[in-house]
Amino acid sequence: MAKLLIIDDERGIRNTLREILADEGYEVEVAENGKQGLEMACAKAYDLIFSDIKMPEMDGLEVLKALKNGENDENGDATLNGECPIVMITGHGDVETAVQALKLGAYDFLLKPLDLNRILITTKNAIESKSLKQETKQLRKKVAAKGPQMIGESAAITHVREIINKVAPTEARVLITGPNGTGKEVVAHLIHENSARANGPMVEVNCAAIPSELIESELFGHMKGSFTGAVKDRAGKFEQADGGTLFLDEIGDMSLAAQTKVLRALQESEITRVGSDKAIKVNVRVLAATNKNLQKEIAEGNFREDLFHRLNVIPIAVPALNERLEDIPLLVEYFTGQICDEQGIAKKTFDAGAIKALQSKDWTGNIRQLRNVVERLIILAGNKITKEDVELYA
Numbered sequence: 001m002a003k004l005l006i007i008d009d010e011r012g013i014r015n016t017l018r019e020i021l022a023d024e025g026y027e028v029e030v031a032e033n034g035k036q037g038l039e040m041a042c043a044k045a046y047d048l049i050f051s052d053i054k055m056p057e058m059d060g061l062e063v064l065k066a067l068k069n070g071e072n073d074e075n076g077d078a079t080l081n082g083e084c085p086i087v088m089i090t091g092h093g094d095v096e097t098a099v100q101a102l103k104l105g106a107y108d109f110l111l112k113p114l115d116l117n118r119i120l121i122t123t124k125n126a127i128e129s130k131s132l133k134q135e136t137k138q139l140r141k142k143v144a145a146k147g148p149q150m151i152g153e154s155a156a157i158t159h160v161r162e163i164i165n166k167v168a169p170t171e172a173r174v175l176i177t178g179p180n181g182t183g184k185e186v187v188a189h190l191i192h193e194n195s196a197r198a199n200g201p202m203v204e205v206n207c208a209a210i211p212s213e214l215i216e217s218e219l220f221g222h223m224k225g226s227f228t229g230a231v232k233d234r235a236g237k238f239e240q241a242d243g244g245t246l247f248l249d250e251i252g253d254m255s256l257a258a259q260t261k262v263l264r265a266l267q268e269s270e271i272t273r274v275g276s277d278k279a280i281k282v283n284v285r286v287l288a289a290t291n292k293n294l295q296k297e298i299a300e301g302n303f304r305e306d307l308f309h310r311l312n313v314i315p316i317a318v319p320a321l322n323e324r325l326e327d328i329p330l331l332v333e334y335f336t337g338q339i340c341d342e343q344g345i346a347k348k349t350f351d352a353g354a355i356k357a358l359q360s361k362d363w364t365g366n367i368r369q370l371r372n373v374v375e376r377l378i379i380l381a382g383n384k385i386t387k388e389d390v391e392l393y394a
Contacts, residue, residue: 001025001026001027002026002027002047002048002127003026003027003029003044003045003046003047004021004026004027004028004029004046004047004048004049004050004123005028005029005030005031005037005040005041005046005048005049005050006018006021006028006029006030006031006049006050007030007031007033007034007036007037007049007050007051007052007055007060007063008030008031008032008050008051008052008055008089009032009033009052009055009056010052011032013052013089013112013114014030014032016114017050017114017119018030020116020119020120021119021123024120024123026123029044029046033055033056033057033058034051034055034057034058034059034060034062034063035057035058037049037051037063038058038063038066038067041067041084045084046084047084047127047130048084048085048086048087048123048126048127048130049067049084049085049086049087050086050087050088050089050110051063051064051086051087051088051089052088052089052090053088053089053090053094053097053098053101054090054091054094060088060089060101061097061100061101061104064086064088064101064104064105064106065104067084067086068086068104068105083130083133083134084130085107085108085126085127085129085130086105086106086107087106087107087108087109087110087122087123087126088101088106088108088109088110089109089110089112089114090109090110090111090112091111091112092111092112095111107122107126107129108122108125108126110122148185148186148189148190148193149186149334150164150183150186150187150190151327151330151331151334152324152327152330152331153326153327153330154319154324154326154327156319156323156324157319157324157327160187160316160317160318160319163314163316164187164190164191164194164316165194167191167314167316168190168191168192168193168194168195169194169195169196170195171285172313172314173266173285173286173287173288173310173311173312173313173314174188174191174287174288174313174314174315174316175288175289175290175294175308175311175312175313175314175315175316176188176287176288176289176290176316176318177289177290177291177294177315177316177317177318178289178291178317178318178319178320179291179320179366180291180365180366180368181321181365181366181367181368181369182318182319182320182321182366182367183318183366183367184249184289184291184318185204185247185249185289187289187316187318188202188204188245188247188249188287188289189202191245191287192244192245192247192285192287195245195285197243197244197245197285200241200242200243200244200245201240201241201242201243201244201245202241202244202245202247203237203240203241203244203245203246203247204247204249205218205219205237205246205247205248205249206249206250207248207249207250207251207252207253207254207258208249208250208253209250212255212257212258215254215255215258216257216258216261216274217230217234217236217274218236218237219236219237219238219258219261219262219271220236220238220261220265220271220272220273220274221233221234221235221236221238221239221271221273221274222234222236222273222274222275222276223273223274223275223276224275225275226273226274226275226276227274227275230274230275233273234273235273236271236273238265238271238282238284239271239280239282241282241284242282242283242284243283243284244284244285245284245285245286245287246284246285246286246287247287247288247289248262248286248287248288248289249288249289250289250290250291251288251289251290251311252290252291252292252294252297252302252303253290253292256302256303256304259303259304259307260304262307263304263306263307263310265282265284266286266307266310266311267310269281269282269283269284270282286311288311294308294312295308320363320366321363321366321367321369321370322362322363325359328355328358328359328370329355331367331370331371332350332355332358332370332374335370335371335374335375336348336349336350336374336378339371339374339375339378340378343378343379345378346383348378348381348382348383348384348385349383349384349385350377350384350385351384351385351386351387353386353387354377354385354386354387354389354390356387357387357390357391357394358370358373358390358394361394373393373394376393376394377389377390377393377394380393381393
């Protein structure tokens, strides 16, 4: 049952609203002034609050500001966090004030004399709106919980986690290195999600997957007619990532021509689309990753040394799985829960022998290979996975 609070210094209005809403099945409480209403709202969670605007001592706008801004009352008690919808009650002459209340965060306003249908419709819509916001918040939490996670407690992975925690809140560029399948992309996502740019876009580019003749268009965009197939103007990844993070994966595979333009973009914080001479300002944090030894690539003339130094402000070397075998039990537990949920089956278990057998293997494919093996064992083996299952299927 939805809980409602009515704040109004006019007894007739309070009683009328209470009777109407109670008859509709709502649990209704009343306060005879703004101060009392604020105290009640601090002490108890409501699904909807009605507040008159003109009241002695503390008017409705003051109540609204306190509830929406999370201010404290006179006793220092915290008020609501602003999620509860608030409907203002006003006379015909105060419509301008009511509009001001909407700008301050009020859900809606009701005009005196009160209209029965308007009261019921506004109440229903406001409560549904609050419910939808709560559901959205829960869904976002679930999505966040399923996002990239760094699993493990080994010294090697703990060191990586510590660097991420230090560098994420800054604007520093990061170069993430490590063999394929170690989780370089996870590191990039964790840096973005814990940065001041977390609410901005994170745009990913796999430099190895884009043909060299198209990489410039992909990164910087192009103008209509600038080359065959350019049928309209198109923003590149740098523009798409404006205000957020651009992740250049496998940057060691980028052509020298594209490297030159990336260097200019980093130096001047601006890009130029293919086929245009107009510079476009961009506000982008660049993270890069590679499985190559860029120092060796520089020596062989395949990578620009000046770009390397621009990107390598904070280096993060992600360890191979063979360097953190002690993390395999935690990784297996994590992947088992994840895969069983995806498959819609009861969670299976790995006995000690199976874990030991997994730890004795050579993981050239790193975390990605381990997940594939765990999925294969879950599908092909019984409810309790043993050393024999590992030897047979891994």
